[in-house]
Amino acid sequence: MAVVPRQVVTDLTVCIFSPTVTASTCELDPQIWHRIEKDLYLYTSQQSAWLYVALANEEELAEEDFLVMDIRVGEPPPNPGSGPSWESRPGGIWVLRSKFSGTIDQAVTEVDVLFGVDAVDPRPQWALMPSPLQLNGQPKVPVARLSVLYGRAKPRPDAGAALRVREDGKFKIVQISDTHMVTCVGICKDAIDAHGRYLPESEADPLTVDFIGRILDVEKPDLVILAGDQLHHDIPDSKSALFKVVTPIIERSIPFAAVFGNHDSEGIHTLSRTAQMSILQNLPFSLCEPGPEHVDGIGNFYLQVLAPAPSQLPLSTLYFLDSHGQIPSKIRQPDYDPIKQSQIDWFTDTSQAQRSAHEKDSNDNRIHLSLAFLHIPLPEFGDRHLSIRNGHRREPSESPSFNSHLYDALVKAGVSALGCGHDHVNDFCALLPQQKQQNGDKAQPRLWLCYGGGSGFGGYCSYGGIRFHRRTRVWELDTSTGSLKTWKRVEFATDRVDALVLVERGEVVDPPGR
Template structure:
C-alpha cells in the first residue's frame, strides 16, 4: 500500500510538471519578438485607437496560471511589470485596439485613464456622463462611444510602460498617468510600473539644423558615462564623502549636475558619448534613457548619442536603443549604414550662420564593447576596417561637396567615440588635465588615429575611463608638430565608479569660433569650484593644431 501511494504521488508530481511546462510553452508562443527587441516599441499602429486595457498576472507556482489572453482580442505590451525580478509572479498589460474607421456605435474608446485605489469620480466636482470603470492593478478607465470627429484628438491611441518613481516622458503628445504606479507588490521604487499614453495621432518631429551663432561661436557640451538606472539608482563612490549627510541618489544628483551646467553654459549642441545607461541596473533601459533626453528636450537643445560598453547590457539592444533615439525630439542620432560594423556610425553637419555651407563636421563612431578575441587581445573591442574605410570615404566625399567647397572660412572637423584609442596611453604625449587611472584602450590597434589625422580631423574626444579627463597632444614624428588632440570628457554619473583621490564628477565643453577657425575646451565639475572653467585651453587656432600654452 505504501509503495502504491508513493508511486501515485510521483505520477501526480510528473503530471503537474508536464502541465506546467505545457502552459509555459503555450504562454511563450505569444511572445512574437524577444523583449530586448520589442519592448522599446509602444504598442500602437497608425489609425488604431485603444478600446480597453487590463492587467494579467500569473504565478509560476500554479501550473494552471497563465499570463496569456486571447491573442485575437488582446495585444500584450512586452514588458513584465515585475521587470523579471519576481521568481514567482509575472504580470503584463494588455490592450484592445481597433481601426478608427471600423468602430461601431457599440464600441467604446478610452478618453481618460487614472491609477489608484479609489474611484476617481469621488474627487470630481461634476458628474460626467461616462463612469469610471475599474481594472486590475488599480487601473481606472473612462470610456465612451466615439461620437464626433473631434474625439480623434482626445482618445487614447497608444500605450507604453515606464518604471520607477523618477520616470519621465519626453515624447511629444505622451503623458504619464497620474497619480502614480500600478498597484502591484513589486518590492521597491525601481519596479514601480507606470502607464504612459498618447492621445490622438503621432506628432511629427522636425529634426533641428545646427548652425553657427551670429557671433561666430558654437558650443558643444560632451556628457559621458552618465550611468543612469531604472529608478533612482545607487551612488557609487560619491565625492566628497559625507556630502549631504551621506545621502545620495545617483540619478537625481547626476541630472542636477548636468542641468546646472546646461543652464550656465547654454550649449548649442550636446554629445552623449556612451554609457548613458548603467547596464544591468537598467532592467528598463528606455526609462533610463528618457531621463537625460527629457533634460535636453525641455531646453530645446539638439543632441547626438553614441553607445558605450554598458548601454546594451540592460533591456535593449544597440539597434533597439538607436531606433528609440532616432524617434525622439531634438535628436540627431543615427544608426548609420548597416553595411559596416556597429550601430551609430554617422556624422552631423553644423552649418554656417546664414547659408547652407558646412562650417563644422562632427563624426561619431561606435567603438563597440568587449574584445572579440580575449585570448590574444584582452579588454575592449576596436574600430573595424570597414568603419575606418567608411569614415575616410565619407570625409573625402564631404570635402568635395558643394556645401564644403563654397564655405568661405576654414572648415573644422571633430570626432567623438566612447572607448579611447591606444594612442591615448602614450606617455610621451604632452597632456593637459588629470590622468588618474590606466587607459583601458583596445589591445589591438586598428590605427583609427592615423585615419583621423589623414582626413584633417583636429580633435577626438572619448569617455569610458571615468577619472581621466586630460587632453593629450599627438605629434607628427617627422615634423614634431601637433597633429591631433585626444581628449577625455571625464565621468559625469554617480551610478558609475569614481572616488579616485577626491575626484569629482565632471564634463567637457568645446567652443568653436568659426571666424577664427579656433577650438577651445575646458571642464566643469560637480562639486567644489563649480563655476570655474577647469584646464581651459586652445587646441586649434587658424585651423591648425596648437600646443598647450604653459
C-alpha cells in the first residue's frame, strides 16, 4: 500500500486577477503552491481572487525550512517577545512562521475558505478565523473567512460506532427535510408567527439552525436523517452551506445520515453529489455512505440498528436511496428522473440478504422492522386512490412521470414506511388500498407513505397564498413490541402534532379514515 505523504503549510498568499492585470503578476511554482478552488469574490466580479497555499511533505523537510505555525486575519497581532515575528500577506492575512523542529504537531497543515458571517466549521482541530479577508468586495457578497487545521488530522473518535436501540428497545429518528441552506444567511420570505400573522422578511439560515437545535433538544433522537435539499440551488459555495446544516447535529453528538435532493447539486459552482458525500463521510457522527459504484446515484446504502451492547443482533434496517434530480420532459413540468432499475435490484438483493440472515438466526425472535428514505416522492404519493390518514396534502405531489415501481419492491420486502421530503407543505401519512392476491391468498402487506414537511426557512413554506409553519417528522421504533409510531414537531407547538401508530406487532395498522 502506498504511503500518503503528510503535508504541512509553509506559506500562503492571495492573488487577484482582472481583465487589466495579466496572470503573470502572480507567478507561483505549481509544484509548491496550490490554489484553493474558490473565487474569494464568489464569481460576482470581473475580478477574481484566489487563496494559494504553499505545501511541503513532512518527510522532505530540513531544519532550515520554515513552517506556518499560526495564522491571523485583520489587525496586526502583537509580536512575541522573542523568536519569529508575524509576517504580512495580502488580504489582511498574518502568518507566524518558524523553522522545522522535527515535528508538525503544532504547525498548520491545511487551510480552507468558508463564506458568510454565519459560517461554521464542525471539523475537529479546525479553527475558523473570526475576521474576514480584507478584499474590498461588494457589500452583498458573503465574506471570505479562513479556516485552519493545526497538526495532523486525528481519526474520528466515533468511527465504527454502531446504531443501537436503547435499553427499553426503543429507537428514535428525527427526519429533517428541505433545509435549503445557502452561502451566507439567506432570506426567508414567508414566515408566520405563532398566531399565523405574516412576519417581515428575515435572515433564513440562522432561523433554520435554531429550529433544528430546538427540535433536537426536545426529542433527543438516536439518529437524524437529512432527507434531501439540504442546500438551495445555484449557491456559490456548497461546503459553507452544508456545514451549517450538520453543525447543530454534531454539536449534540447525534449520529446522522443523509440522502440528496434535486437541488443539492444544481448550479454552475455547486459541488457534485460525490464531492458532497466525501465531505459528509469525514464529519464526526456521520453514517453517510456513497453506496455501490455499480448502482445509479450517490447515497444508496443501508444502516442496521442493533440490540443493546454487546449484542450484534440487528433489530431494524434503514434504507437510503438517491432520488436523482429534475430532467427535461415533454410529459410534465417539472419532471424528475425515476428510481433506476439498478437501485431496485440493489435494494431487492440487500433486503433479501437481510431477511435470510434474520430467518437463520435462531436467537432472533423479535420482529424486524424496516424503513426507507429518499427525497423526491414516488408516483404513489400522488395516486388518486391514496388514503390520507394523518396530516395534510396542501400541494400536488411532484414525482417522476415514469413509475419504475420501487414501491412494489418495498412492499414485497416488507418495508413498513417510506419517508420523503421535496413538497414542503405536504406533511401527511397515507396508505394505498390493500391489494388482494389473484389466487385468493393473504393480501399483500402495505407501506406507509409519509412526508416530512419543510424544515428550512430558506425554502418555501407557503402555497396558494397561505403560509405554514416549518416542521420535522419524528419516527419511534419499539423493537420490543414490533411497533412504529410517528409524529411531527412544528414551530411554536409545545406538544407532538399528529401522533400516529403506523405498525403494531410488525403489522401495518390502518386507523379509521378521516
